[in-house]
Amino acid sequence: MYEEALATGGKIFAVAPMIDWTDTRCRFLHRQLSSHALLYTEMIVADAIIYGQRDKLLGYHAAEHPVALQLGGSDPGKLSEAVKIASGYGYDEINLNVGCPSDRVQSGTFGACLMREPETVARCVASMKAVTTVPVTVKCRIGVDDQEPETVLPDFISKVVEAGADAVWVHARKAWLQGLSPKENRDVPPLDYELVYRMKQDNPGIFIGINGGITDLDQAEAHLKHMDGVMLGRAAYHNTSILADVDHSIYGKPAQDADWMALRDTMMEYARDYIAKGGRLNHVTRHMVGLFQGMPGARRFRQILSSDATKPGAGPEVITAAFAAINFDIADSNIAV
Template sequence: MPNNHKNKVFAVAPMIDWTDRHCRFFHRQISRTALLYTEMVVADAIIHGPRDGLLARDASENPVALQLGGSDPRKLAEAVRLAEPFGYDEINLNVGCPSDRVQSGTFGACLMLEPETVARSVAAMKAVARVPVTVKCRIGVDEQDPEQALPDLISQVLDSGADAIWVHARKAWLKGLSPKENREIPPLDYEIVYRMKQRWPDVFIGINGGIKTLDEAEAHLDHVDGVMLGRAAYQNASILADVDHRFSGAPAIEIDWFDIRDRMMAYAAEHIATGGRLGHVTRHMVGLFTGLPGSRRYRQILSTDANRPGAGPEVIAAAFAAVEFVEGDVAVSA
């Protein structure tokens, strides 16, 4: 059966404390085409903080999008301007994160209650951006009726020039649920996202939330333009190995995991040489071989040995050596 989803967008979701530059470098070794996102970076931090540390990235990460947090259009525009030299392919405004951190700053999911502010912010960002400006939102918050709140937000940000909308297909509850609970408890409503695509057929609309497999991702792409996986892609990054073939039309190839091992060892060595620690890199690799024989020992090595003082890239080699690779998963055995 022909794949009619070629050239639709597969993305790895922005996740605070997870999708840092080391995570993105690792994911890029497995998929060449997945759209990667930074963790949310607050506009004030870019303007007043250690900009290079916040925005620096490896050139191999592209395509990569910078997700911004904020609610002041002028500050967001300034953050976009300051980020421009770092070469991101997209700027995304966070209108979906429900954490206490964003609530105290009145941004993230709080902005679902202020669509006019979001629209002004998008217009200000578009005025200075040289790349697409997109919005990632929820279907609503608290007692909002998603059938009114979501199309109202989409309509206003499109009028302000937004190039694409990503929708996490759950409400966020700003009081009473933790960020973790907000990712799991509010029921998913994929159908409302599909209806938004039907209402705006010429607008890129992508979907996020609770999607665990590439088969599920393909099913969503019968209805929308893009699909975004978060925890499923992070906790078992091997899921990314078939993304290029299934979503971008690349030839089906068998991943050489040992080549990836060597590239990660070289990357870790460079990071350590500049004052970093091995654990900064390997913490994102822990779930890679979930389900394979030896994966428990692999996890133990990366979770413990990699965090010992003086740990070096050889720890990565030792972890890979613990895995009993299965025919079809890796081209050669350990």
């Protein structure tokens, strides 16, 4: 995937791993809108895979491919064990989280605090590469706290690539582990896209993708003039319909109108199967509220999914009612697909 992109000049668009959001139900929805976007799991801690409910943590729908598993950890042995376990689930990539700034992650000595320990990250990458044939990648920040990104980031990239990393995805902000909450770390530290661009200029043979503060596909395309890949996070979740234009805008596929009724029917069938297996409707529909942002009826659409889907015994008919609130004649004229 990454080797081919570098060889052909192809670009990769990805939806970022987001804790509590990009679960298998979310990814199934996103895949209905884009056939080519690279999707990521939530971060899953290596210990959870080794000692926890593996099928629940690692299982997913076959339609989700290409899909990457993001791991959290700092112990090379545990990470390699987690990768060996995950190999049976057929993920297309294994990614190591070196960017999450939450207190929980810091207490486990992984996530963004590992920006201070590039040698540890390199050992982790090497141990993961040794037990898998799929790409092993790293998602990082430009630095943490009082680190100087101009010095830290080049050294970090050099070490993880030397250890075997197939790609580096860079969130173009520092993480302030002292003084800022995880939410504030998504917005407060200033973005430094130019630094990340320079990392790509200095490393033409390494796949480097960019993440952070990107809100639409126009911005994504602008970044791809400089970078090998672009990754959207909250924008792709809160304004989900923009994913319907990814295949055309990013991958050059023929433009076509989105078939919203087909999406409705697919999600109803998916929800019906999920409920039959013991799940609840709102576990599916909570990921759908970002559809149709700004379209006539979108507010009512969100209200129906947010309230009716949580009621005892709620079934797929709630999805029908929600879609009926949207004026699709106007929606199709406003959503570029």
